[in-house]
Amino acid sequence: MARRGDTVGAGRGGVREARRRELIEATISSIAKRGLSGTTLNSVTEEAGLSHGTVNFHFVSKEALYAETLRALADEHQVHWQGALDQAGPDPAERLSAVVAADFAPAVCSRRKVAVWFAFWGQARHRPTYLAIQSAHDDHRRERLENLCADLAAAGGYDEIVPKVAARNLEAVIDGLWLQVLLYPKEMKREEALANAKAFLASLFPRHFEV
Amino acid sequence: MARRGDTVGAGRGGVREARRRELIEATISSIAKRGLSGTTLNSVTEEAGLSHGTVNFHFVSKEALYAETLRALADEHQVHWQGALDQAGPDPAERLSAVVAADFAPAVCSRRKVAVWFAFWGQARHRPTYLAIQSAHDDHRRERLENLCADLAAAGGYDEIVPKVAARNLEAVIDGLWLQVLLYPKEMKREEALANAKAFLASLFPRHFEV
DNA sequence: ACACATTAACTGACTGATCAGTCAAATTTT
DNA sequence: AAAATTTGACTGATCAGTCAGTTAATGTGT
Incomplete structure (x- = not known):
């Protein structure tokens, strides 16, 4: 303590x-x-x-404390993956890989943190404040992921890729793997979750990621 | 009311x-x-x-009511996708498609129901009862999904597919898309979420699903 | 330097509200 | 009439928020 x-x-x-x-x-x-x-x-x-x-x-209140907690969590996450992106090279595949790796880094994907994310997601629908914070965070991220997918699809000649769909599925896979890390830590450790997410990227962009 | x-x-x-x-x-x-x-x-x-x-x-208590509520939700979901599987033909691709479609059917993927799933996921870590119910539900489902992926990978000659990874990613995509349906119903409607999930299947098994 | 005043930070007992669970009595069904 | 079901007032516990009072930090005058 x-x-x-x-x-x-x-x-x-x-x-x-x-x-x-x-x-x-x-x-x-x-x-x-x-x-x-x-x-x-x-x-x-x-x-x-x-x-x-x-x-x-x-x-001012318990709810305000909670809202600021969610904001701090979102800010920390944003700084983390944005930083990984800034450090990555110009290659779109490397950049996508960096963002995904950042999402499964210990500082972000601990059960402690993930538990809090899910706690707030379970309440977001009923608390406009939570939803607003979450929306701002997700909007920005969604846009960046979509651009990255579009860049790689264009550069790599993946005509069948729809960037919007690819980006939303990537986000979905990450969130879903977080849930598995949270509920079943024995079966799905951080490293394995990262490997799964990379496998997803490989199925999307087979010529740019190892299977 | x-x-x-x-x-x-x-x-x-x-x-x-x-x-x-x-x-x-x-x-x-x-x-x-x-x-x-x-x-x-x-x-x-x-x-x-x-x-x-x-x-x-x-x-016996409020907690018991909650536990039975989760159990009812899990049972309903299980009956629903199991039923879709039973009605589907023998083709592994069709069967996978049927399970995914079932997960985004109105009866299962309503915001009402999804909100409750996430509410329980946010608490599952702290309530052994919830976790036990969830585990039983997920274990059974995971096994079936893995078998389906293995069947299709073998029948379709997808040597690069690891059934366990594919099944967990499929489950992750579904849960993640549910979250998007819950938080952003305007941007991600049920039908679009289903299309996204199908797109995921197409990236996994390109010779068996339309892009 | 030093004493004193002013502000900031913190404490924990208190309050009113709300909650889950109880139970004797009322009501409905067999 | 006997049993099953339902009611709603009641209880003790717990909660968020308040606030008068305490302690620590800063500022000011000499």
């Missing part, structure tokens, strides 16, 4: 933001451990080593 | 079981409308047109 001083640092300016991060991390841990409906302000503050009242000092 | 008499029928023998079905259906409706954490015994009984106490007469 995290203790108070961990991220407080010199304690001058960034205390407020640091404490907010702590609470968000504690929220992720609590949701991962107990699920959304098992998470309470007490479970979060216990995880953070803080007192109940602190949450309402740093966040 | 459902009214009492709807499914009570002659009211002699099967009243008890009929009332249980009503409560399960009401639970599905409530979870679909309000999410798992927004669902209470009151929201369920209001949906069913019954009183609070009835739930604990027919089910």
Whole structure:
């Protein structure tokens, strides 16, 4: 369990933001451990080593804390795959491969994180705030994936590929493999999930990915 | 809102079981409308047109009602795709196509039902009961899908196909497309999701499915 | 440097609301 | 009339949010 001083640092300016991060991390841990409906302000503050009242000092409400938690998760994910894309070369196949690999990296595809994604997906329909955050994240990503698929299809002469369909199926495979990692960690480990996703790319673009 | 008499029928023998079905259906409706954490015994009984106490007469607890709801959902799904498989011909490609089509049929792929699936997936990790029900359902299905993929790969001369990988990716694509149907019903309607899933089959087995 | 004032951050007991489960009584069915 | 089913008020527990009071950090005057 995290203790108070961990991220407080010199304690001058960034205390407020640091404490907010702590609470968000504690929220992720609590949701991962107990699920959304098992998470309470007490479970979060216990995880953070803080007192109940602190949450309402740093966040206007429990729902606001949850929304910011989802936003932090989405931002982290976005930075992660975007960074992988920036580091990849210009080759469309390499770039697609980099994005997929990023999605199954330990920092992103841990059961802890995936559990939180699914917790929010189970509620997104009923919380416009969650849906808005999720939409913004997905829209951007969908566009990039579609462009990557279009680039590779054009460069590789895959006339039969419809980029929009390919991109949505790629996203679907990734989300679906995340679910298998979450529910059946024994049968579907991260590395195997990545291999499965690569196999999907190979079936789409057989001349550019090993089977 | 459902009214009492709807499914009570002659009211002699099967009243008890009929009332249980009503409560399960009401639970599905409530979870679909309000999410798992927004669902209470009151929201369920209001949906069913019954009183609070009835739930604990027919089910030992709220959790038991939820577990039976998941079981009913899983059973219904299983009967549905198994039935489609039974009606399909002997051709492996046709059989695969039938299973996929069944997964995107209105009775199964409604937002109402999909919302409940995701609600339970978000909690499965923390409720051994949910996980056990889900596991039994998935194990059986996974085995059948794997056999179908193996049959088609052998019959169609797809040496590069690994049935286990193909089956898990197929399941992943289906679950992932369900998520898109749930979150973005405007952009991903049932029919389009089915077309996407068929496109996935076509990329796996290009000589047996139209692109 | 030092004492003191002002602000920021935090605490935890308290409140009203809501929840799941109970149960004696009412109602309906056999 | 006997049994099965349903009702809804009640209970104890738990929850999110509040707030008066405490502690720590910063600023200010001398």
